[in-house]
Amino acid sequence: MNPTDKNAITESVSCPAVFIAAPASGQGKTTITAALARLLRNQGKVVRVFKTGPDYLDPQVLAQASGQPVDQLDLWMAGETYCRRRLFEAARSADVILVEGAMGIFDGEPSSADLAARFGLPMLIVMDVKGMAQTAAALVSGIANFRDDVSVVGLLANACASARHRELIELALPKDVPLLAALPRDSSLALPERHLGLVQASEVQEDLELRFEAGAKALASEALAEALMRLPPVVFEAPFEDPFVELPSMAGIxxxxxxxxxxxxxxxxxxxxxxxxxxxxxxxxxxxxxxxxxxxxxxxxxxxxxxxxxxxxxxxxxxxxxxxxxxxxxxxxxxxxxxxxxxxxxxxxxxxxxxxxxxxxxxxxxxxxxxxxxxxxxxxxxxxxxxxxxxxxxxxxxxxxxxxxxxxxxxxxxxxxxxxxxxxxxxxxxxxxxxxxxxxxxxxxxxxxxxxxxxxxxxxxxxxx
The missing domain is CATH 3.40.50.880 (Class I glutamine amidotransferase (GATase) domain)
Known part of the structure; x- marks a missing residue:
């Protein structure tokens, strides 16, 4: 983008986008984000994925799943203007944008919720529902109503035990937060981990491909991609550029x-x-x-x-x-x-x-x-x-x-x-x-x-x- 272009200050672009968040770590956010990215990619869409926070390993996995580079977004470390620029640039070329949260939705300062609210990104809640039913609905309802500036568009129930388990959760959910998908407990979908997080994508590429495709197939049966693509597109504003600021030169180094x-x-x-x-x-x-x-x-x-x-x-x-x-x-x-x-x-x-x-x-x-x-x-x-x-x-x-x-x-x-x-x-x-x-x-x-x-x-x- 040319910062001296007057249109750069006022230009905006719209693109379908969703923020994938969870009430805690370990709920399956990255597994679901990767599977959804692969599903959309298999449908012929250009998918740009972002990861909240300073994570290195998740972006490697998400880049392989989506076939596109993955940037980190963090309001404190990178700054709002940087995040706005990255989202704006992605929206100009992508068919859909996915942003994966970090930790629990409201954890940290700034939190995943802060990032979603700042850029008007609707939230899909991923929750491991093992060992609970109606309580999952209560938790989602609380999340959806905790802040006025956060929009929750639905729940993905992960590790759902049975059709009856799904039904109990779905019947208890508020009408404005539907159950958009439910995935069974399946070790073939989970991503391999070690002491600092996920195993590097370069070490397990073939294994990841099998997991991506299995996850995409599971989500396809739930029609999750179609539901998310029907959401109103998000408008991304171009960041203001200061034409008088120049980067230092490292030419010749x-x-x-x-x-x-x-x-x-x-x-x-x-x-x-x-x-x-x-x-x-x-x-x-x-x-x-x-x-x-x-x-x-x-x-x-x-x-x-x-x-x-x-x-x-x-x-x-x-x-x-x-x-x-x-x-x-x-x-x-x-x-x-x-x-x-x-x-x-x-x-x-x-x-x-x-x-x-x-x-x-x-x-x-x-x-x-x-x-x-x-x-x-x-x-x-x-x-x-x-x-x-x-x-x-x-x-x-x-x-x-x-x-x-x-x-x-x-x-x-x-x-x-x-x-x-x-x-x-x-x-x-x-x-x-x-x-x-x-x-x-x-x-x-x-x-x-x-x-x-x-x-x-x-x-x-x-x-x-």
């Missing part, structure tokens, strides 16, 4: 991005922004490659290094290349799993300890299912960037951090942020579009610290594309 099963937690929006600023991107595998590509800066994103720690430790030529890059004072950003890779050792879930890069003193170790998560701002010397943390590991013996993440609301210090030479390492996953200027400085071959006040976090929401 090549960023090497680690990309393999160990390092895959990457926002597509981050890659898009780097390219919009003029950077060249190249990819490499710390597991399989013996050398680094020619590049000026490196990004080691999060992922599952604990599952591939033996392979990472055994790739001595790659470790030597990374040590050389570090010693040359070239910029490296290491996030979460990337941080663990930069430590001296990593102990996996089998209590096996593996030698890592040793760019930072310290030892990493996995610690069961309990972990840290939450939204934080990384107050980097280059400028503040909003981010989030989600990990099941601990790090010990690390150096004194240069600062800590600033939590969204809690006053306690957030994740420590380390710096050694040009390496910046933390458990935080940065959302680059929140502060393009800080990101450009971070990856610059020459250190370029900010000269403005840290409260000035000009995001892509306020920048032109």
């Amino acid at each position: 090549t960023v090497g991005v680690a990309r393999d099963p160990a390092f895959s937690f990457v926002y597509q929006a981050n890659l898009d922004l780097l390219q919009q600023m003029g950077a060249e991107l190249c990819y490499f595998s710390p597991i399989a490659d013996s050398c680094l590509p020619e590049c000026d800066a490196l990004w080691l994103p999060g992922g599952y290094p604990e599952l591939y720690a033996s392979s990472l430790a055994g790739n001595r030529s790659m470790k030597a290349a990374l040590l050389g890059f570090f010693a040359a004072d070239k910029p490296i950003l290491a996030e979460c799993g990337g941080l663990l890779y930069c430590l001296e050792t990593l102990t996996d879930y089998n209590d096996q300890t593996h030698e890592m890069l040793g760019l930072l003193p310290g030892e990493g170790a996995m610690r069961g299912r309990r972990g840290c998560q939450g939204m934080q701002t990384a107050d980097l010397p280059e400028g503040p960037v909003r981010a989030h943390a989600h990990h099941r590991s601990i790090s010990q013996g690390t150096p004194e951090p240069i600062t800590h993440g600033r939590r969204q609301r809690h006053p306690a210090p957030g994740e420590p942020i380390y710096r050694a030479r040009r390496l910046t390492a933390s458990y935080l996953h940065l959302f680059f579009p929140n502060n393009p200027t800080a990101v450009a400085r971070l990856f610059s071959p020459e250190p370029q610290l900010q000269t403005c006040d840290q409260s000035d976090s000009r995001s892509l929401s306020d920048a032109v594309e």
Whole structure:
């Protein structure tokens, strides 16, 4: 979109859209969203899917199901203008838009309900109804009437035991919240999971295809797609663009991005922004490659290094290349799993300890299912960037951090942020579009610290594309 075009300020576009939400986590939102996306795709429709919040794994699955890229939407981390732009752009090319919520409908600040209300998205409630009947109707009725700015258009009863079970729920529902579908308990529809959430789509592509098609077939028998397509289309307004704001330039800078099963937690929006600023991107595998590509800066994103720690430790030529890059004072950003890779050792879930890069003193170790998560701002010397943390590991013996993440609301210090030479390492996953200027400085071959006040976090929401 050309930000100098006067029509960009007032233009709007309409598109059928629905927000798929649930009263709690674990109700089957992603399974249903993926199945519905595949059903609509099989019907020849262009389906654009979005995921609420900072999730990495669900978007991988939803992208495979829909055949289209999947963006994350978060009012705090990304900003309203960014979210509005993404929805508007999708509506211009899609036949239908699906937005999957996060956690329970009203959980968090901002919540799934806040996002749905902000953009006028009608809600389909997905609920696991195992062990209840009329109570499911009572819960849906309460959800539908909890806020005046949220529109609930129906219920999908998941894990429904029988036709009689379905009937009991349907008869108890209020007339303005119909039962749009009921799916049986069926393990062949559920998506595979591990300790940080769903298994990466790239690891189980063929298995996912079978589950997508089974889910699409089940939903087709319920005529859910037809019911949702009959809803009034949602009007998406074009975001206001400031023609005087320009993105910083990264022209002439090549960023090497680690990309393999160990390092895959990457926002597509981050890659898009780097390219919009003029950077060249190249990819490499710390597991399989013996050398680094020619590049000026490196990004080691999060992922599952604990599952591939033996392979990472055994790739001595790659470790030597990374040590050389570090010693040359070239910029490296290491996030979460990337941080663990930069430590001296990593102990996996089998209590096996593996030698890592040793760019930072310290030892990493996995610690069961309990972990840290939450939204934080990384107050980097280059400028503040909003981010989030989600990990099941601990790090010990690390150096004194240069600062800590600033939590969204809690006053306690957030994740420590380390710096050694040009390496910046933390458990935080940065959302680059929140502060393009800080990101450009971070990856610059020459250190370029900010000269403005840290409260000035000009995001892509306020920048032109």
